[in-house]
Amino acid sequence: MAIIPAYHYPQQGKLVVLGAGESGVGTAVLAQKKGFDVWVSDVGRIADQYKKQLEEAQLAYEEGQHSEAQILAADLVIKSPGIPNTAPIVQQLKDRGIPVIAEIEFAAQYTDAKLICITGSNGKSTTTMLTWHILRQGGLNVGLAGNIGRSFALQVANEQYDYYVLELSSFMLDDMEHFRADIAVLLNITPDHLDRYDHKLENYVDSKFRIIRNQRPEDHFIYCLDDPITKAGLERHQPAAMTLPFSLTEKVVPGAYLDEKNELVINVPQQELFTMDINELSLQGKHNIYNNMASGLVAKVQELRNASMKESMGSFKNIPHRLEFVACIAGVNYINDSKATNVNAVWYALESLAPQIVLIMGGVDKGNDYEMLRDLVRTKVRAIVCIGKDNSRIYDSLEDDARIIVNSSSMRDAVEIASHLAQKGDTVLLSPACASFDWFKNFEDRGNQFKEAVMDL
Missing domain, CATH: 3.40.1190.10 (Mur-like, catalytic domain)
Structure with missing residues (x-):
């Protein structure tokens, strides 16, 4: 063990972990081993696998709320990266001079x-x-x-x-x-x-x-x-x-x-x-x-x-959900690129594949600028099948360049539509450019639903 001299955080006392996901539970286990009095707080429901880890390690926790008095009594707080620094509880901690750092640090x-x-x-x-x-x-x-x-x-x-x-x-x-x-x-x-x-x-x-x-x-x-x-x-x-x-x-x-x-x-x-x-x-x-x-x-x-x-x-074999080959059905290749959650990632995917492509895209827009896709859509994309609740920005940006652009009601529906639009030698590509949490739990769930729908064709 080596405590890096530049670090000036408390090495004992009460440590609060905000967020009980993969990083939070791991942090709690390490902190307990290093002698801290550890308490874990998650404003949402803690997944069963993490709850089991906490209970096996006899670590105290709460879920469904953040108890301010407990949190503000901390000597050191480790927060999930998903909690922004603008969150009220984080602001209160910083106002009191309580260090708030990440699991990695x-x-x-x-x-x-x-x-x-x-x-x-x-x-x-x-x-x-x-x-x-x-x-x-x-x-x-x-x-x-x-x-x-x-x-x-x-x-x-x-x-x-x-x-x-x-x-x-x-x-x-x-x-x-x-x-x-x-x-x-x-x-x-x-x-x-x-x-x-x-x-x-x-x-x-x-x-x-x-x-x-x-x-x-x-x-x-x-x-x-x-x-x-x-x-x-x-x-x-x-x-x-x-x-x-x-x-x-x-x-x-x-x-x-x-x-x-x-x-x-x-x-x-x-x-x-x-x-x-x-x-x-x-x-x-x-x-x-x-x-x-x-x-x-x-x-x-x-x-x-x-x-x-x-x-x-x-x-080397690529990670799941990143330009992942799923199947070739009736001469059409199906590629899962669900991890492409921004426009630039979709540009890379389109650039790396040969024409013709039926592109499945859409979801929770993060203020995307789709302009950079226009040339590739014009030259490589046979059709766009939209997923998600609101795809008006995709229509506004790409309607003039896409030969066909249609909506779908579910991932299964999107895959079925794409399979009918695709011709032998084409690629059906799921590369959303958007976050997933309108229809799906996360990008893994989105990619898995795509793979299941493809295998059911």
């Missing part, structure tokens, strides 16, 4: 492991999984956590990993003050969650750049040189770490780039030069070349052998 105090942290508007789950796969196949003792997999805090409590690959959302980064990433990866920045950032892109950019906060010259910052918002953000956020950019359009040394032979080249100081034909990558499409560049740079910083990297990058 709390758990990082109690591990000596090297922390490899990945963020971005799109591709972070795929890149996190790919990085973990490459490092694990390369023989490193590595855990997977953050916005994916099991709770980081729970793993710190019960495991002994030398490395962690952490997927970090902007909401997680917002709650970090003293946390330091040994390797920080910023894949891209596109407008997303702007409702949480006063509808100001610069606020969201500042949130993403918190990933380089507290880095030192011996650390590494990996980023996409081709992303204009990231490049603009670098003018305001100067990294202290060694920078390793990646690009499809420029030869960057040190860094990663695409050469004239369509080979991915990774050049890291004092490491053997890595090259790989992009056609040998298991993940295809322009966006996945970027993902492989980022993961490959992490692997090279960790001094992995070229042969091991090539085997891993050629064998």
Whole structure:
């Protein structure tokens, strides 16, 4: 165990956890092991699996409310990233000077492991999984956590990993003050969650750049040189770490780039030069070349052998709900991209697939700007089938470019309509561009309902 000296949070006393999901319950278990008097509060209903964990650990909890007196008596509060800093209970805590931090920052105090942290508007789950796969196949003792997999805090409590690959959302980064990433990866920045950032892109950019906060010259910052918002953000956020950019359009040394032979080249100081034909990558499409560049740079910083990297990058299977092949029925391919919850993710999906596409999209609009999809819709999309309660913005933006655009009454209805519109050789793509909570529990539920409907055709 290593308490990082820069951290000045209480190391004993009453600790309150707000939110009893994966991160909250894991935090409670770790805090109990470290000697805190732990109490868990969730304003909603706690899922049975987490309630069972809390009861087995004999941890006190409440559900369906936040008892202010109990919470405001805390010495330290760990909150779920889903609870905004503007929430009244959080404001009351801060007004009283009670520290409110995230699970990731709390758990990082109690591990000596090297922390490899990945963020971005799109591709972070795929890149996190790919990085973990490459490092694990390369023989490193590595855990997977953050916005994916099991709770980081729970793993710190019960495991002994030398490395962690952490997927970090902007909401997680917002709650970090003293946390330091040994390797920080910023894949891209596109407008997303702007409702949480006063509808100001610069606020969201500042949130993403918190990933380089507290880095030192011996650390590494990996980023996409081709992303204009990231490049603009670098003018305001100067990294202290060694920078390793990646690009499809420029030869960057040190860094990663695409050469004239369509080979991915990774050049890291004092490491053997890595090259790989992009056609040998298991993940295809322009966006996945970027993902492989980022993961490959992490692997090279960790001094992995070229042969091991090539085997891993050629064998990796993508995560569920991210351009996931479901079935080929009557010559039509069905692809589940339910994790595409913003417009840029849909652009990547359309860009990576051949025409003709029947696109299933819609849901809870987050202030989306669909303009960037117009050219791809015009050239690649046979029809759009809308899901969700209100798709007026999709109609307003894309009606002139889509040959056919229709509504549906359920996921099953959408899949049936799409199957009738599609022709042999087409692809039916679920890539919503929107949040899921009007018709579905979450994006996993949406993707699973799509897969079930496809298999029932």
